[in-house]
Amino acid sequence: MTLTLLDELLLFSGATLLVALFIGRGLAAGWMVTILYGGQLLTLLKMAALGYGGGIIASSLSFTVMGQNLSWRFDALSWFFALITLGSALLSSWFACGAWERSYAKQGGNIWLFHLAMALNVLSMLILLASGDLLSLFIGWELVSWAGFLLMALAGGVATQAAMRYITYAMAGGMAIFGGLALVYSSSGSLQLDAVLIAVESMSTTKLWLLVILFGGGFGVKMGLLPFHLWQAPAYAETPGPGSAFLGAISSRMGLFAILLVLVKLFGIVNIDSLKIPFTLIDARDLLAWIAVFTIIFPTFTAMKQNDARHLLAWHGIGQGGYMLLGVVVADAMGGAGGLLHVFNHATYQAALFMAVTAVIHRTGTADLNKLGGLVVRMPLSFMVLLIGIIGLAGLPPMNGFVSKWLVYRSLLNEGMPLLFLAAVIGTLGTILSVYKLIHNIFLGQLRVEHEQVKEAPWSMMAPMLILAAIIFITGLFPGIPLAWVASVQEVVGLPATDYTLGGVESVSGSLDMIWVIGVLFAGFGIGAVIFYSAGRSKRVHQLDNYAGGHFLSADVRYQYSDNFYAGLMHLVGGWYRGSFLWLEKSVISLIDFLSLVMQGLYRRANAEFYLLSTALFVMAWVVI
Amino acid sequence: MAPLELLLELTLMPLVAFLVGMMMVLMMRRIAARIQRRVGPPLFQPLYDIVKLHSKQTQVSHGLIHDIGIVMAMGGYIAAETLLPVPGMNGIAEKGGIITLLYLMMIPSLGLALGVGQCANPNGSIGIARALTAMLAYDIPLVIVIFGVAYAAGTTNLVDIIAQQQAGGFATWGAVQMPLLAVAGLIAMHASLGKQPFEIYIAPAEIATGPMVEMSGKHLGGLFVMQCFQLYTISVLYVSLFLGGGSTWFDFLLKSFLVLAIPASIAYLFPRYRTEDLLRLMWKWPVMLGLIGVAFVL
Numbered sequence: 001m002t003l004t005l006l007d008e009l010l011l012f013s014g015a016t017l018l019v020a021l022f023i024g025r026g027l028a029a030g031w032m033v034t035i036l037y038g039g040q041l042l043t044l045l046k047m048a049a050l051g052y053g054g055g056i057i058a059s060s061l062s063f064t065v066m067g068q069n070l071s072w073r074f075d076a077l078s079w080f081f082a083l084i085t086l087g088s089a090l091l092s093s094w095f096a097c098g099a100w101e102r103s104y105a106k107q108g109g110n111i112w113l114f115h116l117a118m119a120l121n122v123l124s125m126l127i128l129l130a131s132g133d134l135l136s137l138f139i140g141w142e143l144v145s146w147a148g149f150l151l152m153a154l155a156g157g158v159a160t161q162a163a164m165r166y167i168t169y170a171m172a173g174g175m176a177i178f179g180g181l182a183l184v185y186s187s188s189g190s191l192q193l194d195a196v197l198i199a200v201e202s203m204s205t206t207k208l209w210l211l212v213i214l215f216g217g218g219f220g221v222k223m224g225l226l227p228f229h230l231w232q233a234p235a236y237a238e239t240p241g242p243g244s245a246f247l248g249a250i251s252s253r254m255g256l257f258a259i260l261l262v263l264v265k266l267f268g269i270v271n272i273d274s275l276k277i278p279f280t281l282i283d284a285r286d287l288l289a290w291i292a293v294f295t296i297i298f299p300t301f302t303a304m305k306q307n308d309a310r311h312l313l314a315w316h317g318i319g320q321g322g323y324m325l326l327g328v329v330v331a332d333a334m335g336g337a338g339g340l341l342h343v344f345n346h347a348t349y350q351a352a353l354f355m356a357v358t359a360v361i362h363r364t365g366t367a368d369l370n371k372l373g374g375l376v377v378r379m380p381l382s383f384m385v386l387l388i389g390i391i392g393l394a395g396l397p398p399m400n401g402f403v404s405k406w407l408v409y410r411s412l413l414n415e416g417m418p419l420l421f422l423a424a425v426i427g428t429l430g431t432i433l434s435v436y437k438l439i440h441n442i443f444l445g446q447l448r449v450e451h452e453q454v455k456e457a458p459w460s461m462m463a464p465m466l467i468l469a470a471i472i473f474i475t476g477l478f479p480g481i482p483l484a485w486v487a488s489v490q491e492v493v494g495l496p497a498t499d500y501t502l503g504g505v506e507s508v509s510g511s512l513d514m515i516w517v518i519g520v521l522f523a524g525f526g527i528g529a530v531i532f533y534s535a536g537r538s539k540r541v542h543q544l545d546n547y548a549g550g551h552f553l554s555a556d557v558r559y560q561y562s563d564n565f566y567a568g569l570m571h572l573v574g575g576w577y578r579g580s581f582l583w584l585e586k587s588v589i590s591l592i593d594f595l596s597l598v599m600q601g602l603y604r605r606a607n608a609e610f611y612l613l614s615t616a617l618f619v620m621a622w623v624v625i
Numbered sequence: 626m627a628p629l630e631l632l633l634e635l636t637l638m639p640l641v642a643f644l645v646g647m648m649m650v651l652m653m654r655r656i657a658a659r660i661q662r663r664v665g666p667p668l669f670q671p672l673y674d675i676v677k678l679h680s681k682q683t684q685v686s687h688g689l690i691h692d693i694g695i696v697m698a699m700g701g702y703i704a705a706e707t708l709l710p711v712p713g714m715n716g717i718a719e720k721g722g723i724i725t726l727l728y729l730m731m732i733p734s735l736g737l738a739l740g741v742g743q744c745a746n747p748n749g750s751i752g753i754a755r756a757l758t759a760m761l762a763y764d765i766p767l768v769i770v771i772f773g774v775a776y777a778a779g780t781t782n783l784v785d786i787i788a789q790q791q792a793g794g795f796a797t798w799g800a801v802q803m804p805l806l807a808v809a810g811l812i813a814m815h816a817s818l819g820k821q822p823f824e825i826y827i828a829p830a831e832i833a834t835g836p837m838v839e840m841s842g843k844h845l846g847g848l849f850v851m852q853c854f855q856l857y858t859i860s861v862l863y864v865s866l867f868l869g870g871g872s873t874w875f876d877f878l879l880k881s882f883l884v885l886a887i888p889a890s891i892a893y894l895f896p897r898y899r900t901e902d903l904l905r906l907m908w909k910w911p912v913m914l915g916l917i918g919v920a921f922v923l
Contacts (some may be wrong), residue, residue, distance in 0.1 A: 097795045119668050374745060376690055396728055397736065409724055413781065418919045425768045432731070436738055436757055444742025446752055510781030513720035520635065520717060521729065524704030528696040531850070535843040538684030546745055561750040568825070568900025569758045
């Protein structure tokens, strides 16, 4: 038996897991695991033809269970997501090696368990991405869910609570998917993709609706779509630093992968579009689009209220997921490209942002936005990485986040959807406000006395951050590089492929060429610099040489403006934060509590006649019907 | 297009913008003076101001980001001008389009915000918080307007949008075709200028001019230059979207100055709104007008 490249990749990933398991306690175990991630990435790059539309690579492993053939294979879709997974795993693991590991162990963390959980996550994600039928998809899905739990629960305390909340949601989602699978099986008699594809054509509307709700809800839990988003921010934020960079970059995108595979590729956007909601003008596709924009807006504005940098970023992670779904659901060439490209772009800047915040925690011991400030002079490189990251997150030129959001905006404009367009822009504006608060409260403003001796993050942490920053800029300058992969993904899932160039996209209704835009922008900066620096020399005063209200300020007086940063805005919109979703969650919990109490009451009565009577009634009813 | 010709356009467009922008600053100051029964500054006053600020003896900088912020504030607008077509010159307008222009115009604000942040003055920080809130207020009607115009034109390419308006003379102007959007756009444009009654982030009596509080010498000079570009960009953008751009330079400049004269004449008659009142105002009337306008376009 010859091994295909996919076999090699999965074996490599399994070997990484074994190394982390057996020699993960030794010296330099982190470096070893990191090098193995590098090896996996190289193996993936050997399959690069997939990313440019080169067919399918199957795994030699396949077996039959109860008449169902389980198989694994990679196509452009899997390759694109696997590239992001392995890239973020490599850089997060690299970030964890050395200085971070030592301080984590000193604080009582178990570094062996951390690397083990990471390796397990990567392996299970690769298995999920390789799934060749719906049964292997379900197996991969459950693996990913439990592996994610392991990583989230590592830190103990609050983290464990958040992870428990996550696993409750994930199990409910898993049930929904399982129900969907049973329904698919009952109508097609098979869980093979080809068979399902044929069965979908003859499905009744009711059944299709039920499937869209079950699969959409089940996969949506992982993506943190409204109203299933509450678990995500605390779970990701409380994970140990590099772990949250990895999870924030890719973990919840597994939900998008599954949505692309099942809802877009198998069911088809056209079929979803034909599902009308009675007595309204909207259909299932509009419903998905509106869920996507609410997922953009609400979490973004929740992020603005956060006082912990990690929580702020994690909430944005949920919101950015909305752009991806929105683009995919709009489903024209530009929208699909925007949504898919955003998966890549988001992974790059989200990982960089979490790393920069972790670097700050490493040096100062806190991520509390009210207990930091003025660190730009102490940690200039971390500041730069965070700046590049937030420009990407906010979706401004010249970083990559702009290109993907531009594509989503353009698709909404082309399709004539003003309210969705407006909602998407409101999300972006909210993001700008929130990320300025992030960078201002950490790096700008007054330096605290206790941070006057803080040093820049160590190089083992700085190097992966700088690499990510470079990727964010380069893919913003040449969006054609990832767009080539995105175009082949679009073909695989049956969306129209976008017409891309190295610098952006070509279109009769308005093109984008980032090479020119960025070139001119930097020329502008150059001219600005010439004007500025050719004027008289300025005297650099000390950071703390300042005054306000006619008084000289000194370092021992704390005057950093950080709390309730957007006081004027909150004066108006503050009352709109009602915690409705929290209320919804609580009411579901109390409903289940109540039901379990009722069941328990029935059970405790141990009334044999009552059981006999109810069983008899049930059987009679069943026979009659 | 020959590379040399393009290079010439890319150089000339910001230069024209700067010169016209200085005259626009002068116009606004003259209008303010007339309303307050003063004579107002002479023709070259804006130029004198810029030269004076850049050649001050004492220049205080609060650090590298303070300087870079000012460079970004000027540079961002210099770049934005090349995306804004003027009579006879399109620059790289076809390679970016209106959405890119809108987002490129946020770069100077970001630069300013970073620069002010490093000054570590709470008044400055409050000013930026207010300025970003104001942006959230006026950008919502502005994007509705831009959506309407771009959808009606079927393109985000400003060159095409202008050409379509010029095709049928006055009757095909955006303002005639889409009057509701034009009104909403005018209100949003006024707010984005940061003049009274919307100058919540300057507010000298409350936060000591906010972002400008730690600026002096060439830093303040840079902001002056930025303001010239800002006035030019906003009024020319409005002219391009609603008043058919300019077929000749005379036509173009006349429209640009007239458009700017409207908010300038209103501005000095009113006191300042509170932040939440600005939000309420912006999210109510122009948004309503804009959405009705878009409904007509669709």
